[in-house]
Amino acid sequence: MALSRQDLWSLEEYSEKRSAFRTKVIEHKKDRQISLTANARLMFEDEMTIRYQIQEMLRIEKVFDAAGIKDELDAYNPLIPDGNNWKATFMLEYDDVEERRVKLAGLVGVEDLVWMQVEGFDKVFAIADEDLERENDVKTSSVHFVRFQLSDDMVAAAKSGKGIFIGCDHENLNVAGQSVVDNVAQSLVADLAA
DSSP: OOOOOSSOOOHHHHHHHHHHHHHHHHHHHTTTTESSSSSSEEEOOOHHHHHHHHHHHHHHOOOHHHHHHHHHHHHHHGGOOOSSSEEEEEOOOOHHHHHHHHHHTTTGGGGTTEEEEEEESSSOOOOOOOOOOOOOEEEEEEOOOOOOOOOHHHHHHHHHHEEEEEEEEEEEEEEEEEEEOOOHHHHHHTTTTO
């Protein structure tokens, strides 16, 4: 479901509601993230996480005009799942600048090798960075936007309670399929259409 201008609060309204909404979003995100390793994490986006991101951008940039709001909606709406996919922000997190430089150089292409799998079906590899290229021949980016596109049969199986797995096949970030824990799996299944 794409957000529209009517779904957003004005800057004044958001200022009043921000603290409570932020608390709600932080709690909501606990059931929407998966750590592949200590340094590789996926934050699965949905209407609430994207609404929060847009409201924060409008607040920070002090945007209140229709054109500016439309620009933010156009930028972030594609990150909301469509009912037959999962969408996530994939983050490679290294605090030390030098370590980050070395690690990102060794992870070129990693965003295309992260996968999810519904029990009984083949792996679904991420479709990464559809908005713009975030890597080059020397290093990958520390942030990627990924989509896992599911078939109708996969959607039905996930909704019926089949297990969901996640992994990565990159030589420098090889994560064998790990089971997605129940609370996260339930949150992801809620993203899928009937």
